[in-house]
Each structure stands twice: as structure tokens, then as C-alpha cells.
Amino acid sequence: DQQVKQNSPSLSVQEGRISILNCDYTNSMFDYFLWYKKYPAEGPTFLISISSIKDKNEDGRFTVFLNKSAKHLSLHIVPSQPGDSAVYFCAASLGGGSQGNLIFGKGTKLSVKP
Amino acid sequence: EAGVAQSPRYKIIEKRQSVAFWCNPISGHATLYWYQQILGQGPKLLIQFQNNGVVDDSQLPKDRFSAERLKGVDSTLKIQPAKLEDSAVYLCASTVVLSSYNEQFFGPGTRLTVL
Numbered sequence: 001d002q003q004v005k006q007n008s009p010s011l012s013v014q015e016g017r018i019s020i021l022n023c024d025y026t027n028s029m030f031d032y033f034l035w036y037k038k039y040p041a042e043g044p045t046f047l048i049s050i051s052s053i054k055d056k057n058e059d060g061r062f063t064v065f066l067n068k069s070a071k072h073l074s075l076h077i078v079p080s081q082p083g084d085s086a087v088y089f090c091a092a093s094l095g096g097g098s099q100g101n102l103i104f105g106k107g108t109k110l111s112v113k114p
Numbered sequence: 115e116a117g118v119a120q121s122p123r124y125k126i127i128e129k130r131q132s133v134a135f136w137c138n139p140i141s142g143h144a145t146l147y148w149y150q151q152i153l154g155q156g157p158k159l160l161i162q163f164q165n166n167g168v169v170d171d172s173q174l175p176k177d178r179f180s181a182e183r184l185k186g187v188d189s190t191l192k193i194q195p196a197k198l199e200d201s202a203v204y205l206c207a208s209t210v211v212l213s214s215y216n217e218q219f220f221g222p223g224t225r226l227t228v229l
Contacts, residue, residue, distance in 0.1 A: 004156070034217075043118070043205055043220030044157065089156050101170055102218065104156025 003027050004092050006105035013112050019077040021108050023090030026071065030092040034102065035064060035075050038087045047088070048075070080112045116140065118221035120206050126227045132194040135224045139187070139208030145169075147218060148181055148191050149205040157205055163189065164211070196228045 005024045013019045021035075031052040036044035050057040050064045050073070057064050063076045077084055087109045091102040119138040127133050139146050144165050149157035160179065162169040165186040174181065178197070183189040193200055203225050207218040 036220075041222065043207070043222050045220065046217035049217070091156070101159045101162065102157075104158070106154065106156050 001026075002105075003030075004090055004103050004105040006088075006090055006108050008108050009106070010109040010111070013080045013110065015082055015112055015114050016079045019075075019080045019084065019110055019112065021075040021077075021088050021090075021110065023073045023075075023105055024071060025073075025092050027092070027094065027103075028068075028071065029094055030103075031095060032093040032100075033064070033066060033073050034091045034093070035062075036089045036091060036104075037084075038089060038107070044089055077110075080110075082112050082114050085110055085112045118206055118208055118219055120204075120221040120224055122224055123222065124225050124227075126229065127196055128229050129198055130195040132192065133196055133226060134190050134192045135204050135206075135226075137189045137191070137206030137221060139189070139206070140210075140219055142210060143208035143219070144186070144211045145209045146183060146189050147207040147209075148189070149207065149220075151203045151205055151223070153202070160191070193226075196226075198228050201226055201228045 003026050034049040035047040037047045038044040048059050048062045066073045087107045089107045090105040093100045121136050146163045148160045151157040160174045161171040161181045163183045166183045181191045203223040205223045206221045209216050209218045
């Protein structure tokens with residue numbers, strides 16, 4: 001039973017437009033959420049995170065929104081660039097912040113077209 | 115700073131054979147993780163070490179998988195004997211323990227194919 005779900009396997013966006021990647025979770029005890037980006041043949045790299053006590057965290061072009069009542073988070077990339085093309089994983093932690101057991105979704109492949 | 119190093123990058127074996135993967139974390143990182151990523155899935159934690167002690171190995175199939183981190187630095191993950199369903203990318207990650215919110219840094223992974 002998947003506790004972290006990314007229901008869109010892929011997303012295609014035009015350069016300069018907004019990319020919105022979605023993630024749903026089932027366990028209301030998750031207290032920390034992270035997004036990782038992965039290029040082919042490389043390990044995932046940390047992008048941005050959010051604690052369950054917040055509803056928004058922003059870092060440059062990347063913003064993560066958390067809706068606890070809906071058990072939903074989203075990653076917004078504005079503006080999208082071709083270099084953003086990668087697989088994006090949503091992950092959640094059950095205590096321990098980013099150091100605990102991270103539960104990952106299946107990922108969404110983002111393609112940003114020039 | 116140098117990243118997390120893993121070797122080999124690729125390994126092909128036949129079922130019932132044994133295989134071992136090696137990981138060298140970022141210098142000074144006390145916590146080390148091994149993840150299994152099956153094609154089309156997200157990474158799944160197999161085992162977490164704090165220095166040379168095991169913090170969480172609840173998802174490690176202990177009948178065939180073993181891992182050690184003897185001196186609290188490098189780590190090896192072994193599969194003996196391998197099954198077809200073990201085909202996956204094995205990722206090592208590490209993190210420094212300054213707070214609960216330091217990110218996990220991942221290595222490039224070892225892609226294992228079991229024939």
C-alpha cells in the first residue's frame with residue numbers, strides 16, 4: 001500500500017511556463033516532506049523541503065505548498081527551464097525530519113521543452 | 115567536497131550468485147543509508163546506520179541481504195544468494211547529524227541485473 005503517491009508519471013511544459021508537480025500522502029503522521037530531483041545515471045539530489053507546521057516554503061524558482069487537510073503537496077517551478085527536465089520524487093518522513101526513514105513516491109518525469 | 119562514492123556502477127550476475135556493493139559516504143557524515151530502487155518505483159530504505167550501529171533495518175530481507183559499517187565510515191551491502199527480483203539500483207546516502215533537517219546526499223547508485 002503506497003503511502004506517498006505521485007499519480008502523474010510524466011509532465012511536459014514549455015520553457016518559461018510554470019511546472020506543477022503533485023504528491024498525495026495517506027499517513028497523517030508524516031511531519032516532514034521533501035522533493036528530490038534525479039537525472040539519469042545519477043543519484044537523487046535534494047531540492048526543497050517543508051515541515052508539517054508550515055504551508056509554504058520558497059527557494060528561488062521552487063516553491064512547495066502543503067495542504068495538510070487534503071494530505072496533498074505540490075512543487076511549483078517558475079519559470080521552468082530545459083535544465084529542469086528530470087524525474088522528481090516526493091518523499092515524506094515519519095519523525096526524524098530528513099534523517100528518518102524517507103518514504104518516496106514513484107516519481108514524475110518532467111520534460112521542459114525549449 | 116567529494117560526494118558519496120559507490121562501486122561498482124554496474125553489475126550483472128546470475129540468480130543464486132552473490133554480490134557485494136561498496137559505499138564511501140561524505141567525510142564526516144555519521145549517518146549512512148542503503149536504498150533499493152526498482153525500475154519505475156521510488157527508492158525504498160533497506161538499512162540505516164548511525165556511525166557503525168544499525169538504526170533501522172526493518173525492511174532489509176535478512177535471509178539474503180546483509181550490510182555492515184565496521185569502522186563507521188565505509189559500508190558494504192551484500193546479497194547472497196541473489197534472486198531475479200533483486201534487479202534494481204542500489205543507492206547509498208549519507209547525512210551529517212547536526213539537526214534533524216540536514217538533507218540526505220545520494221551516491222550515483224549501483225545498477226544490479228540478475229539473470
